[in-house]
Amino acid sequence: MFMNAKEMVEGLSQNPELHDARVLEAMGRVRREAFVPAQLRKMAYADRALPLEHDATISQPYVVAFMTTAACVSRGSRVLEVGTGSGYQAAVLAEMGVEVFSVEYVEELARKAFSRLEELGYGNVRVRHSDGRQGWVEEAPFDSIMVTAASEDIPPPLVEQLREGGRLVIPIGNDSQLLKVFVKTPRGLEPEAQVPVRFVPLRRVPDRG
Numbered sequence: 749m750f751m752n753a754k755e756m757v758e759g760l761s762q763n764p765e766l767h768d769a770r771v772l773e774a775m776g777r778v779r780r781e782a783f784v785p786a787q788l789r790k791m792a793y794a795d796r797a798l799p800l801e802h803d804a805t806i807s808q809p810y811v812v813a814f815m816t817t818a819a820c821v822s823r824g825s826r827v828l829e830v831g832t833g834s835g836y837q838a839a840v841l842a843e844m845g846v847e848v849f850s851v852e853y854v855e856e857l858a859r860k861a862f863s864r865l866e867e868l869g870y871g872n873v874r875v876r877h878s879d880g881r882q883g884w885v886e887e888a889p890f891d892s893i894m895v896t897a898a899s900e901d902i903p904p905p906l907v908e909q910l911r912e913g914g915r916l917v918i919p920i921g922n923d924s925q926l927l928k929v930f931v932k933t934p935r936g937l938e939p940e941a942q943v944p945v946r947f948v949p950l951r952r953v954p955d956r957g
């Protein structure tokens with residue numbers, strides 16, 4: 749069992765595809781134990797996903813590292829995250845100096861994640877309670893968009909709200925899922941990479957019209 753973030757990151761750094769030192773350094777600075785339920789704290793630095801309330805899960809550290817690397821963010825980037833959950837992914841981005849806009853459909857999760865992030869000093873994260881399939885149009889365009897729940901399709905508003913040259917990282921599928929990475933070009937989305945993953949579903953929220 750890993751004891752702290754530094755040891756967790758040392759383990760992750762053995763994977764050649766996790767080649768971005770800035771990502772691993774950021775993950776080494778985030779106290780993951782502050783984002784997992786109290787009774788699971790002793791597993792906070794194991795490389796595994798852990799259950800949260802409301803059927804959400806905090807993603808496996810490997811997957812967080814992979815997605816963050818694939819999103820190609822840098823200091824000052826504006827990033828949309830769909831599925832705030834615990835706020836852990838948002839904290840990793842914030843540690844990298846990213847301006848984070850995170851959307852969560854479950855109101856209680858959004859509220860708790862926001863106050864947790866605020867307490868931990870992550871002032872560069874904004875959290876909104878709304879349907880992430882619609883993106884966050886008032887804050888668009890984004891330099892990268894990361895979806896942390898599995899979707900059957902690519903929600904069109906997310907493509908519209910991504911700047912040209914920006915990356916969309918999104919798990920696609922139901923029972924078997926592929927994490928897909930696209931770059932937006934003048935011709936549309938072009939695939940860059942894909943790996944098998946396991947996420948909770950991105951809910952289709954009925955239009956309240």
Ligand code: SAH
Binds near residue numbers: 833836
């Ligand atoms: N990134 C999170 C893990 C998220 S788990 C972390 O680091 O902890 C997936 C999250 O997506 C859940 O919290 C779930 O409530 C949320 N979700 C599912 N459908 C959604 C939707 N349509 N819009 C916004 N959030 C959604």
